[in-house]
Amino acid sequence: MAASVRVFVSHLSGVAVFDPNGDRVGRVRDVVAMLRVGARPPRVLGLVVEVVSRRVIFLPMTRVTGVESGQVVTTGVVNMRRFEQRPTETLVLGELLDRRVRLVATGDEVTVLDVSITQLHARREWEIDKVFVRRGKGGALRRKGETLTVEWSAVSGFSLEEHGQGAASLLATFEQLRPADLASVLHHLSPKRRAEVAAALDDDRLADVLEELPEDDQIEILGKLKEERAADVLEAMDPDDAADLLSELPEEDKERLLTLMQPGDAADVRRLLAYEERTAGGLMTTEPIVLRPDATVADALARVRNPDLSPALAAQVYVCRPPDETPTGKYLGTVHFQRLLRDPPFTLVGSITDTDLRPLPPDTPLPAVTSYLATYNMVAAPVVDAGGSLLGAVTVDDVLDHLLPDDWRETELHQGALGMSAMEETDASGGTNEPGEARDGK
Structure with a gap:
């Protein structure tokens, strides 16, 4: 790799990581660095990479063989242990962006928008070399909002804990992430930084x-x-x-x-x-698509197109007598999305309603709800009270949330499901690194 390689860390966010065979390992979520005494630039230790099932692992920079063309290439030897941040480590995206520091030469306060990392000459080590900042109110001759790139040694204040740190630059970096992916990023931030990012959303x-x-x-x-x-x-x-x-x-x-x-x-x-938590009433959402029988297929499709609806809720509409807010008037039946596509736009939904499929009472226990969805190949089911009013709908994603272990969002799938049971960073001789070696002997 050329010694002149320099990358701004915001450009690494979300970049795919590949092994030498071209198989994707995961995506970059952050950069791990170690601040050093005085004005010495921080050493870049490695990358936080999100792999299958939102598990995050540590990829040492000594395992990185290329950072180019919008991708990161590794040696192919990856330690699948979950990343745990150590006290001496700093997450560059999560903790350095949006910090308020000062220019050494003038004392002006500036906000960190980005930092760049570069590979040292003739070595496989990387360090932070430059800081991209926006000047604050300081500097009478400077207009507010001026941006400039300076050497790491030209700023001070990174070693101090900051209260009230902003999050605009960090959020801009993660703007395109899906909510589940941004949740994974937040989960791995410090409580202080997590609160700051949440406040900025x-x-x-x-x-x-x-x-x-x-x-x-x-x-x-x-x-x-x-x-x-x-x-x-x-x-x-x-x-x-x-x-x-x-x-x-x-x-x-x-x-x-x-x-x-x-x-x-x-x-x-x-x-x-x-309702009890593990019943149809406790699992349901109260905002399914409800239509009156005199609504048309065109009306139904317009409601289904709502981008705020989950795929499960958009899979079918529920036909009811007025009022059409839950709890509704008498529940008449459902119309599946596929049926809506097969009939002319002017067709009344009341004429194509499926009335054969029984709805669920709100006290239906979770195992029975699961069996219902599996038996009828449904992704959502109506929940109706004893008086025949629609109360809501249970969707398959909510059922899965309660079938999985309580800590499923925090733990990875079983090693065998990932197909990586043998990937505890086995070296060429078949040995396995001990946990203490995960940072390359740092």
Whole structure:
């Protein structure tokens, strides 16, 4: 690799990692560095790489043979142990971006937008060499917002813990991530940084991310938000997810947040909280697609196209008498998406409704819900009360959430499922590194 290689770390975010055979190992999520005494540039230790099932591992820079053409190439020897950040290590994207530091020459305060890493001459080691910053209010002759690239040694303040650190540059780097992937990034940040990033996300984006986080992270983040904003975020969440989260809070906190929510949103969540957790009523969402029988296929397809709907909810519509908000009038049946595609746009949904498939009572236990979906090859099922009103719909993704282990968001699939049971970083002689060697003897 040429000695002149220099890469800004924001350009590494999400970049694919390949082995020498061209097989993809995963994607880069962050860069691990070790700050050093004085003005010496930090040494880059390696990359945090997300592999199958959102597990994150550590890839030492000594295993990196190429960083070019929008990809990272490794030696093919990968340690599949889960990455755990050590006290002496710094996550470049997660912890350095958005820091406020000072220019040594002028004392001006600047904000870190990016940093670049470069490979040392004739060696396989890398270090941070330059910092891309935006000048703050300091400097009377400088206009606010001026950006410049300086040497690492030209700035000071990285070694100090910062309170109230922003997150704009970090979020810009991860802007294109899906909520589940951004949730994985947040989960591996420090609690301080996690709170700062959560505070910078808008309500809808934070709601989507919270739904993908482990329970402990959800409670931690919600607890650090101002109560009014916490209520706004809960309103933006799917009612069933909001109910699951609130059910884990102390009764006093739960009631206070419900009181701050909009009455309509709070009413949906309260209804869900009234059911046992592992029943159809506790699992359902109260916002399925509900249509009156005189609606047309064109009306139904317009509702299905809503990009905010999950694929499972968009798979079918539920035909009911007015009112068409849950709990509805009399439930009449369902129309599957495929049937909507086979009939003319002017067809009334009441004329193509499937009335043969029985709905689920709200007290149906989880095993029976699972059997129902499997028996009828459904991705969602209607939940109807004793009076015949539609209460909501249970979707397969919510069922899976409750079938998997409680900590499934934090743990990887079994090694055998990954096909990597033999990849504990076996070297050419068949040996395996001990955990202490995972940072190349650092």
